Amino acid sequence: MTILQKIDAMKTKVLVFSTVFLVIVLSAMSALKAKIGTSEYVPLDTTKTAVVEDSSYRTMMQVLTHERCLNCHPNDNVPKQGDDSNPHNFGMSRGTNDKGFAATKCATCHQKENNLYSGVPGAPHWALAPKSMAWEGLSAAEIATVMLDKTTNGNRSHEDLIHHLTEDELVLWAFDPGVDNEGKPRTKPPVSEESYKAAVKKWFANGALIPKE
Amino acid sequence: MKISFEINGASRTVEIEDQHTPLLWVVRDRLNLKGTKFGCGKAACGACTLHVDGEAVRSCSYPVKFAEGKQIITIEGLGDEKNPHPVQQAWIEEIVPQCGYCQPGFMMATAALLNKVPNPTDADIDQNIFNVCRCATYYRMRKAIHRAVEIQETNKPKTEA
Numbered sequence: 510m511t512i513l514q515k516i517d518a519m520k521t522k523v524l525v526f527s528t529v530f531l532v533i534v535l536s537a538m539s540a541l542k543a544k545i546g547t548s549e550y551v552p553l554d555t556t557k558t559a560v561v562e563d564s565s566y567r568t569m570m571q572v573l574t575h576e577r578c579l580n581c582h583p584n585d586n587v588p589k590q591g592d593d594s595n596p597h598n599f600g601m602s603r604g605t606n607d608k609g610f611a612a613t614k615c616a617t618c619h620q621k622e623n624n625l626y627s628g629v630p631g632a633p634h635w636a637l638a639p640k641s642m643a644w645e646g647l648s649a650a651e652i653a654t655v656m657l658d659k660t661t662n663g664n665r666s667h668e669d670l671i672h673h674l675t676e677d678e679l680v681l682w683a684f685d686p687g688v689d690n691e692g693k694p695r696t697k698p699p700v701s702e703e704s705y706k707a708a709v710k711k712w713f714a715n716g717a718l719i720p721k722e
Numbered sequence: 723m724k725i726s727f728e729i730n731g732a733s734r735t736v737e738i739e740d741q742h743t744p745l746l747w748v749v750r751d752r753l754n755l756k757g758t759k760f761g762c763g764k765a766a767c768g769a770c771t772l773h774v775d776g777e778a779v780r781s782c783s784y785p786v787k788f789a790e791g792k793q794i795i796t797i798e799g800l801g802d803e804k805n806p807h808p809v810q811q812a813w814i815e816e817i818v819p820q821c822g823y824c825q826p827g828f829m830m831a832t833a834a835l836l837n838k839v840p841n842p843t844d845a846d847i848d849q850n851i852f853n854v855c856r857c858a859t860y861y862r863m864r865k866a867i868h869r870a871v872e873i874q875e876t877n878k879p880k881t882e883a
Contacts, residue, residue, distance in 0.1 A: 598766070599852040612835035612850040618765040618780050620788060626744060627764045627783035690764040 563720040568708035569674075570649040572698040573656075577683040581637055582644035588637055589645070592696055607637040623687025630695070632682035639663065653719045667713050675706045727789045729753065730799025741787035745779075746770045748786045749796060757797035757826045761854075768853025771827040771834075772796045778834035797826035800833055808877060809833045812870035820857030828853050832867055841871050 572578065580589040586603035587596045601609060609615045619635040638644075641661040644652045655661050656670065665673060674680060684702040686695035698705065726735040729749070736752050744763075749755050749772070758781060761769030765783040772781050773795040774788075801807030806814070809832045819825045828851065835842055835850045842850070847867055855863070 600849065602849070610849045611838040611846070612778055612831070613852070614777070617778050618783055620784060622785075624742075624783045624785065626742065629765050629783045690766075 565708040565711040565715070566653070566718075566720060568700055568704055569712055570653065571700050572683065572705045573644070573652055574649055575683065575698040577686055577696070577698060578680075579645050582642055583637065584643040584645040584647075586640075594645075603637050603640070607639055609636075623682075623685070625688055628688055628690030628692065630682070630687050632679045634679055636679075648722055650719050650722045653717075657717060657719075667717060671710060671713050674709045723787075725786055725790050727792050727794055729755075729794040730796060736786070738786060742785040744770075744782050745772075745774075745784045745786050745789055745794075746781040748789075749781065749794075755796050755798050758830075759823055759826060761824065761827070766854075767824070767827070768831060768851075769824050769827040771830040771853065773830060773834060776834075776837065778831055795830075797830055800829065807833060808870045808873035809836065809866075811873055812866040816862050816866040816869055818859050818862045818866050820855075820859050824853060824855045824857075825859075828855070828863060832863075832870065835867075836870060836874060840874065842867065 576589075576592050576594050580591075580594055583589055588601060588603070589595065590597050601613075601615075604610050604614070609617070615635050615637075618629050620629075620631040621633050621635075622631045623629075624631060642655065642663070644655065647655065657667075659665065662670065681702065683698055684705075686697060688694050700708075723739075723741055724735050724737050725741070726733065728734070734753065736748055738748065738752075746758060746760060749758050750760075758772050759769040760782060761767035763782050765780040768780060770780050770782040771778055773779065774784070774792050776793075801810045807829075809829050813819070813825065813829060831851045831853055835846070839846050839850070844864065847864060851863075851867075
């Protein structure tokens with residue numbers, strides 16, 4: 510083979526290898542692109558997370574997950590009592606209308622305000638939250654979800670919820686829970702009533718978004 | 723302050739300094755009605771049970787200020803020797819009391835139950851009456867409650883056919 514023929518042969522080989530290499534690279538790129546397109550990757554929904562500011566959410570949930578609130582949002586028909594959330598004394602139960610039994614009701618012992626002599630707690634319309642609002646055993650995010658759901662929250666709008674959470678006397682009893690039968694003050698949530706109310710209003714003003722847990 | 727209410731069918735007004743005074747003490751000490759008893763002072767025993775507007779209330783934990791304008795019935799107003807309430811009559815027939823201290827509270831709780839559930843089952847009785855009796859007369863009480871139902875049925879005015 511002459512030198513010119515050898516050079517031609519070499520050029521041909523280079524051309525062939527380059528073509529093959531290019532095909533391989535292009536194929537790989539195509540496959541990679543396809544894989545990305547069908548992988549588990551889910552584009553970030555910036556409308557849901559971009560404005561999640563969770564400090565007001567956290568402040569609010571510190572109160573709503575406190576025993577003082579959860580004791581009357583049981584996941585069964587039994588009200589709970591105390592910091593250890595023990596079942597209510599005397600076999601007391603929800604009854605047919607969340608207010609106890611036919612003759613012995615919540616109101617047989619619980620009046621519209623705390624009784625500092627007997628240690629029996631009280632607030633207006635003392636009763637259990639409806640079964641649809643069972644919070645016991647739920648995470649903070651689950652509680653927030655149930656709370657916002659009109660099918661489980663008594664058909665309340667955001668405005669109704671703000672009113673309920675910041676003005677209902679039974680809800681606010683958490684911050685003025687009185688004393689027990691030994692005269693010892695009951696524990697209160699770890700934030701002040703003022704901070705709690707401000708947090709509730711701010712969270713709803715920011716769209717009531719629930720951060721991922 | 724003055725607080726006015728009706729008690730055992732009579733209108734009464736009491737003048738009281740501390741409006742949070744338990745109704746129990748107003749009934750016993752100011753109105754001299756000793757049938758309603760103090761047992762625990764924390765709404766746990768039921769000895770202080772009376773009726774306020776037809777509902778059973780534990781009067782040791784009921785501030786007198788809430789009695790304004792209400793109708794109150796104590797054991798003295800439930801019935802008397804000449805005209806006993808079916809519950810009282812049944813209690814006598816079944817010889818329920820031992821020492822008797824808790825009995826007015828039990829009778830008031832039972833009368834409230836029969837007003838709401840005229841023929842209670844044992845489960846209804848267990849759920850609605852959880853006063854405590856140190857003499858353990860519970861089994862005689864249960865018999866008396868069922869007997870009171872029979873007496874109440876017998877006493878019902880017969881309707882024309």
